[in-house]
Structures are given as structure tokens and as C-alpha cells.
Amino acid sequence: xxxxxxxxxxxxxxxxxxxxxxxxxxxxxxxxxxxxxxxxxxxxxxxxxxxxxxxxxxxxxxxxxxxxxxxxxxxxxxxxxxxxxxxxxxxxxxxxxxxxxxxxxxxxxxxxxxxxxxxxxxxxxxxxxxxxxxxxxxxxxxxxxxxxxxxxxxxxxxxxxxxxxxxxxxxxxxxxxxxxxxxxxxxxxxxxxxxxxxxxxxxxxxxxxxxxxxxxxxxxxxxxxxxxxxxxxxxxxxxxxxxxxxxxxxxxxxxxxxxxxxxxxxxxxxxxxxxxxxxxxxxxxxxxxxxxx
Amino acid sequence: xxxxxxxxxxxxxxxxxxxxxxxxxxxxxxxxxxxxxxxxxxxxxxxxxxxxxxxxxxxxxxxxxxxxxxxxxxxxxxxxxxxxxxxxxxxxxxxxxxxxxxxxxxxxxxxxxxxxxxxxxxxx
Numbered sequence: 001x002x003x004x005x006x007x008x009x010x011x012x013x014x015x016x017x018x019x020x021x022x023x024x025x026x027x028x029x030x031x032x033x034x035x036x037x038x039x040x041x042x043x044x045x046x047x048x049x050x051x052x053x054x055x056x057x058x059x060x061x062x063x064x065x066x067x068x069x070x071x072x073x074x075x076x077x078x079x080x081x082x083x084x085x086x087x088x089x090x091x092x093x094x095x096x097x098x099x100x101x102x103x104x105x106x107x108x109x110x111x112x113x114x115x116x117x118x119x120x121x122x123x124x125x126x127x128x129x130x131x132x133x134x135x136x137x138x139x140x141x142x143x144x145x146x147x148x149x150x151x152x153x154x155x156x157x158x159x160x161x162x163x164x165x166x167x168x169x170x171x172x173x174x175x176x177x178x179x180x181x182x183x184x185x186x187x188x189x190x191x192x193x194x195x196x197x198x199x200x201x202x203x204x205x206x207x208x209x210x211x212x213x214x215x216x217x218x219x220x221x222x223x224x225x226x227x228x229x230x231x232x233x234x235x236x237x238x239x240x241x242x243x244x245x246x247x248x249x250x251x252x253x254x255x256x257x258x259x260x261x262x263x264x265x266x267x268x269x270x271x272x273x274x275x276x277x278x279x280x281x282x283x284x285x286x287x288x289x290x291x292x293x
Numbered sequence: 294x295x296x297x298x299x300x301x302x303x304x305x306x307x308x309x310x311x312x313x314x315x316x317x318x319x320x321x322x323x324x325x326x327x328x329x330x331x332x333x334x335x336x337x338x339x340x341x342x343x344x345x346x347x348x349x350x351x352x353x354x355x356x357x358x359x360x361x362x363x364x365x366x367x368x369x370x371x372x373x374x375x376x377x378x379x380x381x382x383x384x385x386x387x388x389x390x391x392x393x394x395x396x397x398x399x400x401x402x403x404x405x406x407x408x409x410x411x412x413x414x415x416x417x
Binding site: 233240253256 | 304305306307308310311351352353377378383399400
């Protein structure tokens with residue numbers, strides 16, 4: 001399942017605001033999964049039972065598992081299994097929303113069920129263009145005429161490349177049409193050939209440091225030439241892969257101009273430009289694309 | 294053999310550093326020269342005559358394919374490996390036609406470079 005879309009799902013259903021979602025995602029780094037959330041997700045405990053134990057924990061100095069076993073909600077074996085189970089990232093995101101007081105455990109339980117039911121049919125097959133289109137439509141609320149086929153396949157590859165080179169712990173937000181964009185640290189690359197596109201990748205410098213550390217598998221602690229180059233490299237790599245894909249599939253030949261840093265404070269964008277935010281725990285990146293035939 | 298001389302040509306400072314670090318790890322006695330575009334690579338090649346040249350395709354001023362052609366004109370026996378994030382089929386074909394011996398895709402793995410260096414600089 002595409003765990004990245006849980007955040008979009010929450011936004012679309014007006015469960016959280018974009019700011020609240022960003023905050024919950026930024027807390028993922030230091031959050032640890034709680035036994036109660038896991039037990040609820042596995043259907044071993046109800047939200048009420050979890051709330052009850054949390055209440056007892058506020059009065060007695062005991063661990064969650066200990067109380068759950070005493071009360072016969074869980075067995076020793078179940079606690080062991082829960083502690084060692086692999087769990088999807090979106091579960092932790094949901095738990096953060098409960099910790100922030102934005103939703104109750106009961107709401108989380110319902111949301112997880114609804115989300116799973118909603119996404120079940122799309123059990124992620126990245127090679128399947130039709131599934132992906134449905135996902136994009138459903139979660140990014142993109143109407144048919146907003147993004148053409150080339151832009152959609154560009155986004156699909158971008159999701160893959162983020163997963164492959166940066167990490168799967170991101171949440172994409174809906175593309176927003178824009179005519180101008182205020183720059184943080186921004187890299188631009190122009191694609192020419194049978195198809196013309198201008199692409200930008202923008203992020204605050206602090207975010208770029210972490211982005212680059214992940215991309216280059218090096219520990220950067222300041223915004224330097226290597227960090228800048230990493231952002232350029234990523235965009236260049238992604239656009240290059242796109243060019244290869246599209247030339248194989250559609251016999252469309254593309255040429256890339258070298259990526260460059262944007263010096264202006266504000267970019268003036270052509271018509272039909274879209275800004276797409278991607279929230280990572282370490283910050284938000286913005287991809288800006290404009291496709292013209 | 295004497296200490297190898299290697300030329301790394303890439304417009305990305307990150308790509309140069311990554312390759313530089315890996316090469317130095319496996320061949321500590323190596324001498325490495327760096328160029329940021331194809332034109333500079335040809336100039337350095339003329340001057341330093343490296344044993345092996347790593348070259349990117351997409352670069353400003355002069356791209357990798359034209360640089361390979363330029364280097365081959367100076368020295369037909371030059372050993373050149375393309376290191377590029379991607380290339381279209383046409384670009385790759387052109388690079389091989391121009392005389393590149395091998396192609397490594399970025400981001401490369403350390404073991405890929407190690408195997409390549411061993412094949413070029415094996416003792417005996």
C-alpha cells in the first residue's frame with residue numbers, strides 16, 4: 001500500500017490542516033511507536049481499552065504491556081509479537097496526531113480502517129499506470145485536465161525516485177497552479193526536445209542539508225557546495241531517468257540542460273505551472289513543473 | 294607499475310568528490326586531476342596524459358561525448374569510462390562510438406568502481 005498517501009487522505013477528509021500535518025510529520029523522527037497504537041492497528045484491542053490503560057498509566061507506574069496482560073486484553077505472546085512486528089509508517093503519523101490532541105484513539109481506529117479499505121484496491125503496483133492515475137486523482141485531487149499524461153508519468157517516476165534515493169517517509173500534497181514562487185534554495189533544469197518542460201526543486205537550506213545527507217549517503221552538517229550539488233544531482237538524475245523512460249515508451253527524444261541554482265528571490269512562472277509540496281520529517285520540498293508541447 | 298594518474302570530469306562537485314574518495318580508497322598512491330567540463334578535460338588530458346578518464350555526459354561548455362572525441366584525437370589508445378546518471382540510448386551509443394570503453398550509472402556503488410579499477414590496474 002502507498003503509505004505516503006495517508007497524510008493526503010487526512011487532509012482531503014479535513015481531519016487536519018496542512019500545518020498540523022507538517023508538524024505531525026516533523027515529529028516522526030523522534031516518535032516511537034506505542035504498544036497501544038499497534039494493538040489497535042492489529043485489531044487486538046479497542047480504542048476504549050487503549051484509553052483505559054493510558055488512564056491507569058497516569059496513576060500507576062507500570063508499562064502498557066504489563067497492564068494489558070493483567071487485564072487480559074493481551075497475552076504475553078501477543079505483546080512480544082507486537083513489539084517485533086513491522087509496522088507501516090502511517091501508523092506512527094496517526095499516533096502523533098493523537099499525541100498532539102488533534103484526534104482521539106477512537107477516531108484513529110476508524111481512520112485506519114477507512115484508509116485501509118479505501119486503498120485496498122490500489123495495493124501498490126507501481127508498474128500499473130491505471131492504478132497510479134486513480135491514486136493521484138483520489139488523493140491529490142487532480143482533475144482530468146490539470147495534468148497531462150507526460151506530467152503524470154513524471155510525477156509517478158518522481159514518487160519512485162524519492163522512495164529510491166531519499167526515503168519513503170514523505171507525504172505528497174495536491175499540485176497547486178502558480179504564476180510565481182518565492183525561492184529558498186532552488187535548482188532549475190530545462191528539458192528540451194520533442195517535449196519541453198521546466199522543472200524546479202526548491203527547499204529551505206536546513207532541509208537541503210538533510211536531503212543531501214540522505215541522497216549522497218554522507219553526513220553534511222552545513223549548507224555547502226556538496227549540499228547544493230546533491231540537490232542538483234537529484235533533479236538531474238530524476239529528469240534523466242524520465243528522459244530515458246519516455247524515449248523507451250513513447251519514442252520521444254529529450255535533451256537535458258545542465259541543472260543550475262536559481263538566484264532570483266521570486267520565480268515568475270509560465271502558464272500551466274504547478275507547485276507540488278512533498279513533506280518529509282526533515283522538512284518540505286517543493287517541485288515546480290511546467291510542461292508545454 | 295608507476296602510480297596511476299586518473300582524470301575525473303564531471304560538472305557536479307558532489308560526483309567528483311564521491312568518485313575521488315572511492316578511487317583514493319582503493320589506490321592510495323593515485324594522482325587525480327579534476328575537470329568540470331569537456332573542454333577542460335581535453336586540456337588536462339593533453340597536459341597530464343592520464344591512465345584512465347572518468348567522464349560525465351551532460352556538462353556545460355562541452356558535453357562528454359564531444360570531449361571523448363577530442364581526447365581520442367589526441368590519444369587513440371586512451372581509456373575512457375562514462376559515469377553518468379542516465380543517458381538516452383542514443384547518447385550511450387554515441388559515447389561508445391566515440392570510444393568510451395565502459396559505462397557506469399550514477400549513483401554508482403563503491404564495489405562497481407572497485408571492480409572497474411581492478412580490471413584496469415591489475416598487477417602483472
